[in-house]
Amino acid sequence: MIKDKVSNMFCNQCQETLRNKGCTERGVCGKTNDVADLQDLLIHMQRGISYYQVRLREVGKADEDADIKLMEYLFSTITNTNFDKEKMLEFIRGSIAIRDRLKALCIESGIELGSDTPDHALWDFKEEREALDKAEKVGHLSIEDEDRRGLYLLVLYSIKGITAYLHHAYALGFKDESISDFMNRALLATWDPSTSMDDMLGWVMRTGEYGVITMELLDRANTTTYGVPTPTKVKLGVRDRPGILISGHDLKDLHELLEQTKGTGVDVYTHGEMLPANYYPFFKKYDNFIGNYGSSWWKQILDFDTFNGPVILTSNCLVPPLDKYKERVYTTGVVGFEGVKYIPDRTNGGSKDFSAVIEHALKCPPPRQLEDIEIVGGFNHATLWGLKDTVLDAVRSGKIKKFIVMAGCDGRHKTREYYTEFAKALPKEAVILTAGCAKYRYNKDVLDDIDGIPRVIDAGQCNDSYSLALFALKLAEHLKVNVNDLPLAFNIAWYEQKAELILLALLHLGFKNMTIGPTLPAFVTPNILKVLVDKFGLGLNSSVEEDMQRMLV
Numbered sequence: 001m002i003k004d005k006v007s008n009m010f011c012n013q014c015q016e017t018l019r020n021k022g023c024t025e026r027g028v029c030g031k032t033n034d035v036a037d038l039q040d041l042l043i044h045m046q047r048g049i050s051y052y053q054v055r056l057r058e059v060g061k062a063d064e065d066a067d068i069k070l071m072e073y074l075f076s077t078i079t080n081t082n083f084d085k086e087k088m089l090e091f092i093r094g095s096i097a098i099r100d101r102l103k104a105l106c107i108e109s110g111i112e113l114g115s116d117t118p119d120h121a122l123w124d125f126k127e128e129r130e131a132l133d134k135a136e137k138v139g140h141l142s143i144e145d146e147d148r149r150g151l152y153l154l155v156l157y158s159i160k161g162i163t164a165y166l167h168h169a170y171a172l173g174f175k176d177e178s179i180s181d182f183m184n185r186a187l188l189a190t191w192d193p194s195t196s197m198d199d200m201l202g203w204v205m206r207t208g209e210y211g212v213i214t215m216e217l218l219d220r221a222n223t224t225t226y227g228v229p230t231p232t233k234v235k236l237g238v239r240d241r242p243g244i245l246i247s248g249h250d251l252k253d254l255h256e257l258l259e260q261t262k263g264t265g266v267d268v269y270t271h272g273e274m275l276p277a278n279y280y281p282f283f284k285k286y287d288n289f290i291g292n293y294g295s296s297w298w299k300q301i302l303d304f305d306t307f308n309g310p311v312i313l314t315s316n317c318l319v320p321p322l323d324k325y326k327e328r329v330y331t332t333g334v335v336g337f338e339g340v341k342y343i344p345d346r347t348n349g350g351s352k353d354f355s356a357v358i359e360h361a362l363k364c365p366p367p368r369q370l371e372d373i374e375i376v377g378g379f380n381h382a383t384l385w386g387l388k389d390t391v392l393d394a395v396r397s398g399k400i401k402k403f404i405v406m407a408g409c410d411g412r413h414k415t416r417e418y419y420t421e422f423a424k425a426l427p428k429e430a431v432i433l434t435a436g437c438a439k440y441r442y443n444k445d446v447l448d449d450i451d452g453i454p455r456v457i458d459a460g461q462c463n464d465s466y467s468l469a470l471f472a473l474k475l476a477e478h479l480k481v482n483v484n485d486l487p488l489a490f491n492i493a494w495y496e497q498k499a500e501l502i503l504l505a506l507l508h509l510g511f512k513n514m515t516i517g518p519t520l521p522a523f524v525t526p527n528i529l530k531v532l533v534d535k536f537g538l539g540l541n542s543s544v545e546e547d548m549q550r551m552l553v
């Protein structure tokens, strides 16, 4: 893994990284060199915040605003979230201000700080050039040992996933300070060269544990606020009225948009990972909430064009917008792109103001229809548990022989066609369990059911992989068998850092012999892979035929 001499950046955090090694000139995602570097520096500054926050938390004086900001800043560095250089500089300056405030609080509280204060707890800058120079020195390539670097990245990237889910939970008022405490400590320990390799591995496993805690919190936040998702038919067609398309994962943004579009003559459609919002009872009461439009994130360059109306990105995945629809794109939350309009955050407990988007929509023609079918989803763990007797009857009678978990992310690479082929080639007695945008590879192709149980059981967004795991664990307990002895196989697809977190969460929960693809993470070294294979039986997908034979036994 060699950094390109003519460029500064080296980003390898997602599945589409260049040649499965690292993006060096510009991201395959469109991220620029400067933004990638500034994100490295932004991460370094989170260690600065963590340095003081850990000490303050020990004496019960941790600062909640610092926890929230760390969450936002790391979330902004997830693939396809924020491409805006000015925002990165603003976030770095914001981090330094918070860090220095925490430092003052430590001194005021009489906390002993010691004499060897680390760089991240001290460094500051005036000119942008200084920030870019510094960024080069604090990126992960400064960790020389490749295995240590790989473990560091496994924790860091998965923590990014935690921040995304935690951010959505916080938006709904569901909090857990222990998660922030874990992130502070993990960020410091995994950067510290004196942490042993055994302890580094320990941090990897604990990240999985906190992944579960965070996904449980978000599940509780979503279901308490918006009800338990139930099996729902979602329309993919359109109406003859102007519309707003909302994408990303943030349900609170959707809620406020639906409230503000009531009675305006503007319809609301979901895109990508917002599709599962259609499964929540709460949102069904809005008669202008029409259904889903288009497919997964990377198809937005087609879908946003034909939608004709404004589009709101509440989280990843944003693809650099094409000129032909760029003026219709709005970002909010931690999402950003230079020259794209931004809906500011809530203040003083109020709502976000979507009036500009609504006015914009009223000037646009209705969406162009792409398809006119219905798809089914809404299988939260509680709903699945209610169906357990039907499911077990189908298994006992041989109508269902295998469940294949095909959750995770979609991506634009041609190799992803594997997942469509795999799903279509599955025998009629195999049921797919899914969550996340990976489903778009087959959810419009596999539409049949077994005694009313759909052959694609969609739990929801990527975070709802938690529902699938919990259902499997409860079923194993109910049947008094080991979860790995259930007729269950994993063929999961990853793309960005939330999927990395989900993988660690599943390992923490005890799932073994999972298959991932379409490639292994570039930062996983042969030694780390050996541990994952020896300890957990993790494997890479191969061909549809081979994998099918292996998984259907």
Ligand code: SF4
Pocket: 011, 012, 013, 014, 015, 016, 017, 018, 022, 023, 026, 027, 028, 029, 030, 031, 036, 078, 079, 080
């Ligand atoms: Fe490359 Fe992925 Fe990083 Fe973008 S996020 S620069 S595609 S590795």
Ligand code: SF3
Pocket: 080, 249, 272, 273, 297, 316, 317, 408, 409, 410, 436, 437, 438, 461, 462, 463, 495, 496, 498, 499
């Ligand atoms: Fe998809 Fe971006 Fe991962 Fe939430 S929207 S799963 S890739």
